[in-house]
Amino acid sequence: MTWQVLLSTMLLQMKQSFVRPMFRFCLLANPVLNTILICEMFRSSGRTDFAAYAVLGAGLMGLWCCICFSSAGDLNRERYMGTLSLLFAVPAPVETVLWGKILGNTLLSLGTLLLAWLTAGVLYETWAIPARPGWLLLVLVITILCFLQVSVLTAWLLTLSRKTTLYMNCLELPVVFLCGFVVPVEELPAWLQAISNLLPPTWAVRLLRMAVAGVPDENAFWRCLGILAVLMLAAGLLSRRCGRAVDRRVRVLGNLEVC
Amino acid sequence: MEPVIEVRDLRRDYVTSKGLLRRKTQTVRAVDGVSFTVERGEIFGMLGQNGAGKTTTIKMLITLLAPTSGVCRVLGCDTFGQEKQIRPRINFIFGGEMGVYRRLSARDNLKYFGNLYGVPPRLRDERIEEILRLVDLEEAADRLAETYSKGMLQRLQIARGLINDPEIVFMDEPTVGLDPLGAHMLRDIIRRLRDAGKTVLLTTHYLPEAEELCDRMVILNRGKIAASGTPAQIRGAEETMEDAYLRLIREVEV
Ligand SMILES: Nc1ncnc2c1ncn2[C@@H]1O[C@H](COP(=O)(O)OP(=O)(O)OP(=O)(O)O)[C@@H](O)[C@H]1O
Ligand SMILES: [Mg+2]
Numbered sequence: 001m002t003w004q005v006l007l008s009t010m011l012l013q014m015k016q017s018f019v020r021p022m023f024r025f026c027l028l029a030n031p032v033l034n035t036i037l038i039c040e041m042f043r044s045s046g047r048t049d050f051a052a053y054a055v056l057g058a059g060l061m062g063l064w065c066c067i068c069f070s071s072a073g074d075l076n077r078e079r080y081m082g083t084l085s086l087l088f089a090v091p092a093p094v095e096t097v098l099w100g101k102i103l104g105n106t107l108l109s110l111g112t113l114l115l116a117w118l119t120a121g122v123l124y125e126t127w128a129i130p131a132r133p134g135w136l137l138l139v140l141v142i143t144i145l146c147f148l149q150v151s152v153l154t155a156w157l158l159t160l161s162r163k164t165t166l167y168m169n170c171l172e173l174p175v176v177f178l179c180g181f182v183v184p185v186e187e188l189p190a191w192l193q194a195i196s197n198l199l200p201p202t203w204a205v206r207l208l209r210m211a212v213a214g215v216p217d218e219n220a221f222w223r224c225l226g227i228l229a230v231l232m233l234a235a236g237l238l239s240r241r242c243g244r245a246v247d248r249r250v251r252v253l254g255n256l257e258v259c
Numbered sequence: 260m261e262p263v264i265e266v267r268d269l270r271r272d273y274v275t276s277k278g279l280l281r282r283k284t285q286t287v288r289a290v291d292g293v294s295f296t297v298e299r300g301e302i303f304g305m306l307g308q309n310g311a312g313k314t315t316t317i318k319m320l321i322t323l324l325a326p327t328s329g330v331c332r333v334l335g336c337d338t339f340g341q342e343k344q345i346r347p348r349i350n351f352i353f354g355g356e357m358g359v360y361r362r363l364s365a366r367d368n369l370k371y372f373g374n375l376y377g378v379p380p381r382l383r384d385e386r387i388e389e390i391l392r393l394v395d396l397e398e399a400a401d402r403l404a405e406t407y408s409k410g411m412l413q414r415l416q417i418a419r420g421l422i423n424d425p426e427i428v429f430m431d432e433p434t435v436g437l438d439p440l441g442a443h444m445l446r447d448i449i450r451r452l453r454d455a456g457k458t459v460l461l462t463t464h465y466l467p468e469a470e471e472l473c474d475r476m477v478i479l480n481r482g483k484i485a486a487s488g489t490p491a492q493i494r495g496a497e498e499t500m501e502d503a504y505l506r507l508i509r510e511v512e513v
Contacts, residue, residue, distance in 0.1 A: 008374045016362050082357025089323050090375040091346040097375070251325045251339065254273060254318070 005092045009100025014108050017070055023108075026065045031112040034058035035119040038182060043124075052212040055116045055128045057182040060205065062112030063147065064181065068172050070105040071151040072158050084159075085256040088247070095152075095243050102151045106144055131214030135221065139211045142225075143204040146232055150175075150201060153239040156246045160253075180205050200235055203228035263427055263458050264297035264320065269329035271315050289315040291482035292329070297460060297475075299426075302453055304469045304476030305462040308508060311479040313462040317429050320460070321351045333427065347376060349427045352420035354435030356412045361405040365396050365415050368404060369422055376423035383422075390418045393448060409436045417445060428452060430461040434468065446472060466500040478507060485511045 017023045035058035042050035078084040087097050121127040130136040158167060176182060178192065179201040185193055196202045203224055210221050250256050271290040276282045290312040297303045305313045318324040319331050322342035331337065336344045360368050366387060373383035391397045394414040399407065404415060413436050420428055430449075434442045449459055449472055463469050469476060470490045477487040486493055486507050490500065497503040 004374050004380075005377075008371055012360070012363070012367075012371055016360070019362060081359070081361065082353075082355075083360060085323055086358055086372075087375075089321055089346065089351070090372070091343070091377055092375040248325075251323060254324050256323070 002093075002096055005096045006100045006103070009097050010104035010107070013074070013101045013104030017074070017105055017108060022073075023066065023070060026062060026069060027109060027111055028115065030065055031058050031062035031115040032119045034061050035116045036123065039120060039124050039126075050126070052128045052209065053182075054124075055113070055120045056205070056208055056212060057116075058119070059113035059116035060181040060208075061176055062116065063106070063109045064175060065172060066109035066112065067102065067105055067147055067151045068154070068175070070109075071102050071155045072167065072171075074101060074105075075155060075158055079257065082257065088250065088256055094247060095240075098152055098155055098243075099148070102148055102155065106148055106151075110144070128212060130212045132211050135211035136208070139204070139207040139225075142228065142232075143201075143208060146200045146204045146228070149232060149235050149239060150199075153235065153242060156239065156242045159246055159250060160255075175199075175201065178202070198231070200228055200231040203231060261299045262296040263299045263334055264295075264303075264460065265330060265332040266296070266316070266320075267294045267330035269293045269316070269319065269331050270327045271312070271319060271324065272327045288482055290319070293477075293479070293482070293484055295477050295484070295487060297458060299458055300453060300456050301474045302449060302459045302461070302472050304473035305460065305479060306464075306466070306469055306476060306504065307462075307479035307485075308481075310481075312482040313479055314431055316479075317351070317431050317460070317462065321349060321429050322346060347423060348425060349429065350376075350420045350423055350425035351429040351431070352417050352433045353430075354413065354416075354432035356409055356436070358419070359404050359412055359415055362403060364401045364403055365391065365407075365418070366400045368415060369418055372419050373422050378423055386422065386424070390421050393421070394418045395444065410438055410441050413437055414441065414444075417448065421448075425457070427458040427460065430459065432462055432464065434463060434465060442468070466504055470494070470500045478504065480508060480511050483511075 035054050038054040038057045039050065042053055075084065078087065088094050117128060154171065161167065177188070178196050179185070179199055180188075180196065185196045185202055185206075188196060207221065207224050207228065210224065215221055269290055270288065270292060273287045273289055274284055275287070276284045289310075293312070293316060295303075305316065307313055315324065319326050319338055320333055322333075322338045322345055325339045331339070333345050334348055336342075338345060360371070363371070369387045369390065370383065373387065378386065391400050394417050396411065396414050396418065399411060404412065407415065413433075417433060420430070434445055437445060446468065449461070452459055461469075461472070473490055475487070475489055476493065478485045478493065493507075494500050494503045497506065
């Protein structure tokens, strides 16, 4: 039953998201524009690996934009459609439904990475070829899981409030910088780096870079992966507890609807 | 006789706050010490003025809202804390155009909710055909719900409320927006549910409907029960239900 709920929610979400103009913008236009922007920024820096940065940076920004706006925005849309409260009243765990929704959005959003890669290749003739395709594949799967987790946690917190759209806008850019989607985290002030290093996506992005650019020391890659695994486990536990608490809280507050 | 709904001294407060600095909180007591029981197989009505607390009571019964205090049990389980046992066995129909995925067809809506209720696919599809026929949406079943009229959306809601073959159906103003034929169809569905041994709790502002359908009813006023009994008992010596209702509300308001 759980799988069926997860799958049908995912398909439903993909259908609903794709027909929305804003989502299509995030998915199709955003990665192309961002790739061009970042490529122009890095071209004069003299770095030879700018393609990898640009593709990853723009792709990840697009991915995050899609996930962030949709996980929060969809909750609000459901609130206004009156379906949000239904999802809390059916026998299927609302947690499964949430995962299904975000999984659907994330899978669709993966297109941004592909688009960014194509843009950099076609316009700048820099076909970013990953140094370690095997690693890349592995890391991509883990990155998706990691992003899923972050958005599930965010979505839980956002159900508590009716001001979802406000928070959603406040959330997008800080994560882009804190997790080093575009600029490496090492360029940030030390106190910010401390925060960055607690966020799982930071490590996922590091791993992606290593897989794309290659590393002199293989152990660094595996160490990074270990740290990410621990952080994700912690985030997973937090998300579970948070979900249980929110599920109770919304019924005490009674704010699943607009009235 | 088996009580399937048990409400005792039920209260629900809504706390709202206003203002950014100097937050002011305001408490509204929507349901104020309500008690009643509903037996299996009954059609039970809840009447009352706008804001009397009918929807709030229903939301607590369908596990969507936590009671502030008091007992609120459905099928022998607490609606807050034991909701897992209750949810698969009940369903609800709210009046209006909300609660439908507009970008999906009626059939896809029903399929999805069938999944959320854990109905096995074969049974689900059979039941969908049957329900679509029942609410007269067969022809429009594969059109997107955003192209439906108000009454059609309402019919879809009714269909959704039957998808898990519930033992108890809670209906909050289910005939709102339905044409006379549609309202007649719904009353038929309600009677059919009773014949199948199901329990129905419904609210309505349409007094003749309540009188015709309900075995017993309560009249709520400002969160409290103003009267309860069979329609005949409530009507008493008055000529119509409306006369009785107006007298009752005026009496308690004074
Ligand atoms: N989410 C909420 N937050 C604050 N107050 C609320 C909320 N929902 C309902 N109320 C208040 O609770 C009271 C009862 O509302 P309720 O919706 O239960 O009435 P009702 O009997 O269903 O009325 P109607 O016939 O208009 O549907 C009203 O005073 C209403 O303002
Ligand atoms: Mg109401």
